[in-house]
Amino acid sequence: MSFLGFGDENMRCREVARKLSAFLDEELSREEYLRVQRHLEMCALCRKEYEKFALVRAVARKLGDITPRVVPGEGFSLERAFRSVRRVRVLWALVAVLGLFVALLFFWGWQRASLEEQILDVEHFAAFSEDVLTRGKVRVETLEFLAGEYR
Amino acid sequence: MHMAEEHALPLGKTLEEERAWFEAQVKECEAHLLRFAYYLTGNTERAKDLVQEAFLRAFQYRHSFDHRYPFENWVSAILLNIHRQREKKDRFLKFFSAFWQAEQEDEEDFAEQLEDEGEGPETIALKRQVIRDVYRCIERLPAKMKEVMVLCDIMGYSYEEASEVIGCPIGTVRSRLHRARRYVKKALEAAYGDELLGLWG
Numbered sequence A: 001m002s003f004l005g006f007g008d009e010n011m012r013c014r015e016v017a018r019k020l021s022a023f024l025d026e027e028l029s030r031e032e033y034l035r036v037q038r039h040l041e042m043c044a045l046c047r048k049e050y051e052k053f054a055l056v057r058a059v060a061r062k063l064g065d066i067t068p069r070v071v072p073g074e075g076f077s078l079e080r081a082f083r084s085v086r087r088v089r090v091l092w093a094l095v096a097v098l099g100l101f102v103a104l105l106f107f108w109g110w111q112r113a114s115l116e117e118q119i120l121d122v123e124h125f126a127a128f129s130e131d132v133l134t135r136g137k138v139r140v141e142t143l144e145f146l147a148g149e150y151r
Numbered sequence B: 001m002h003m004a005e006e007h008a009l010p011l012g013k014t015l016e017e018e019r020a021w022f023e024a025q026v027k028e029c030e031a032h033l034l035r036f037a038y039y040l041t042g043n044t045e046r047a048k049d050l051v052q053e054a055f056l057r058a059f060q061y062r063h064s065f066d067h068r069y070p071f072e073n074w075v076s077a078i079l080l081n082i083h084r085q086r087e088k089k090d091r092f093l094k095f096f097s098a099f100w101q102a103e104q105e106d107e108e109d110f111a112e113q114l115e116d117e118g119e120g121p122e123t124i125a126l127k128r129q130v131i132r133d134v135y136r137c138i139e140r141l142p143a144k145m146k147e148v149m150v151l152c153d154i155m156g157y158s159y160e161e162a163s164e165v166i167g168c169p170i171g172t173v174r175s176r177l178h179r180a181r182r183y184v185k186k187a188l189e190a191a192y193g194d195e196l197l198g199l200w201g
């Protein structure tokens, strides 16, 4: 590519390279379009670039022509779309209710377990204190007995 | 805008009328949107799902539709937005899930549909290969470049129409499209070298 360009009224290669795509689509102003065109007539290197861009576009266009076989199926209907939305909503509601139920079950189980623990605690305490008391009583009796002996 | 007169009328007065109006619009552009969705997602099922969602959302927001513009472009813009949101979500999921299984891509090779117009088996095989390569390149383009290339090159939109769908200035469409094509061109150059220009009649 020539960085010297082809004089002032013509564009330089680098500038042309930026505009090739829009030139191809005829999306340039009339003036710009003509300038690019004139440059391409003179510059073989830019012409080659242009042809490559044209090839890419042509292949992509062809790609658009050979439509993938997307079978539209039954086609869109509002009725069906609403129904499917409702179905999804109902499903979510069910999931939510189920989740809530499971959570309640867990909570209830936990509550029960902790209650049982408390009961056990109480029983344990009772047993313990009874033990202490009886042992205490034994000790008192022993003391009394010893005291009696002493006397 | 060559739409029938009745489509240019504002929405109906009753819900029934509105539904009828909407479904008439849908019928006209459904195939077109399916193609658009297909080239965005590269997958038939996802494309159908995307179109379904786009129509549903379009119906919800039907009152914000500006009748001076084509219905098709309006729904395309909605579809593109949903697609972007889904992509974002997918990226997020992929990032956080080490066990993410790549979804089975569509196995359809539609290059096979390219017809042999008396060019001989070798030429047609080569052309099919080029189509496949270009498709693969477009699939791998960064999202924003891919959008313009699908709209302008595959769907044949003008820069102005594409800018309406994407929601950006025309200049942005121009530069993105140029970069996208250059990207594809470079990939082809790397693959085919000097023979590239002889590939396509």
Ligand SMILES: [Zn+2]
Binding pocket: A001, A002, A012, A013, A016, A039, A043, A044, A045, A046, A047
């Ligand atoms: Zn040049």
